[in-house]
Amino acid sequence: MAEALSSDAPAFERVRARIEAATSAWAAGLTLAEIRDSFEAFLGAGEGAPEVRRTPLTLAGLPACAFDAPGGDAPRVLLYCHGGGFQIGSIRSHAGLMARIALASGMRVIGFDYRLAPEHRFPAAHDDAFAVYRALVEAGETPLALVGDSAGGALALGTAVRARDAGLALPKALVLLSPWLDLTMSGESYTALAEKDIFSRPEQLKAMARTYLGRDTRPDDPAASPVKGDLSGLPSVLVHAGGHDITLDDSHLLARRAGEQSGRVEVEVFPGMCHHFQVFEELPEAAASLARIGAFLRAL
Template sequence: MEISREADTLRALYQNWTDQMVENPDLTIANLRSMFDEWGQPAQEPENVSYKSDHVGGVEAIWALPAGADTSRVIVYTHGGGFAVGSADSHRKMAGHLAKVLGVTSVILHYRRAPEHPFPAQIEDAVAAYKALLDKGFKARNILTAGDSAGGNLAIASVLKLRELGLPLPGAVIAYSPWLDMAMRGETLETNAETDALVGKPILEAMAGMFLGEGTDPLNPLANPLENDFTGYPPLYINAGGAETLKSDAERLHEKAKAQGVNVTLSIVEGMQHVFPALSGRAPEANEELGRIAAWYRAL
């Protein structure tokens, strides 16, 4: 599969991180966080989007505010990074592009991270921010949850938690390359091991260990969204790269949600790496995907 030269910048960045982790197996969590904050580099700065620091429901956050956006609509964006690395800052451009193409605002959460704060701290923060937006007057149907990788898990699982709490559910959910299965049963973990430049079983096992802590079962339905019934779930858009090890998680979620009557769309883009919308504004593959998401959202 031929990919664009621009798209290869993401593979190269991931390979660089992998090489550093292999060469320095004793990197501290502070070292890893510093390295993964480079995740913001591949995306171009979205034009006519301003940013504002804030606290929403007690959670540190960055607002992405596209010029002319419908300010009654908001994306609650949860960043990726295995629940332990990544930040609102590393993902603000990616979330800014998504907000701009949908014509809405976005609040990017700097939720508490593992290992200092294991499960369920991350979901608690996402729920607290959502409740605060309802209190500010946002209508549930005008809120979307979205996220990538571990943040894709949170975008999905936080809605399951909202359902459990009896709160009104958001109007839609968007998950980029979601990492869902803490038991790591997906077949593409093996079949795509050679083509994924970043995500392999060892890194997932380390991140899952930090996230789950001592007492959480990897099949806990809020830590592992695949262990849920999705009946009555909001419209759901899932994507993944054809080259990534977590493709199975996206496919299994799509299959399960579809079987349970959810309005669900799955987009697999061949040759792409994990969280390829990190290339928003730079690579044609990411920009075309944003166009598909915008068309999906407009049709809801």
């Protein structure tokens, strides 16, 4: 049982109860389509920040949506890559979080729906993320930052690497929330924090990695696990992770490897927080994380 280390213990317990109810339902023999619908409803409940304007778009042939806060700076664009283990998640599931990032940063946030496994295995999600980024660059709207959570963190980092290699304009920063960057899952946090992370389980992520990669791609392939590749020449990176996050060692690995090659990585760990805690807006730590991210982005 995870400790309630949030500064708002009742809110933490409410979040824990919501997670337990949702994950019990997902484990009860639901189809993948039903799990996707349930995940959208679970994370997208209320969708937060109703004052943020939402505008449907199409980018690189994919459904997308722009989130604009009142008085926001629309020319300054953030491209958001949602998480979900490459199998679930969507604009809808992350709409509330993207809206709150738009409010915190005062910038336009663009999210998009990429192809999901098992219907579309590696490198479909990575290809889609890069295609959307390229479309924005070619339209003269190079994102100020690439932002991603969990598996979306791998898409954001991988997109920056591909943009560098393709000679495209780079964003000024990467902002990664509990990034899942190493599909080998070799970090100690995957076992040490397995009983403390109230949101994600190692066996769940291992299954998702196998489903996404299929039989033809090794989990240590840098194209799938970008933290294993060449990280030189990338922009500055801000990482926010939870102290009870099973992917925590991926953040530290990124800090070591990118720090050695580019020297511009900042990792902040929020004690007691689970994987991708920022989606739970009732947690004070989630608000604090987004406020600091907003300040970081405004300073770029």
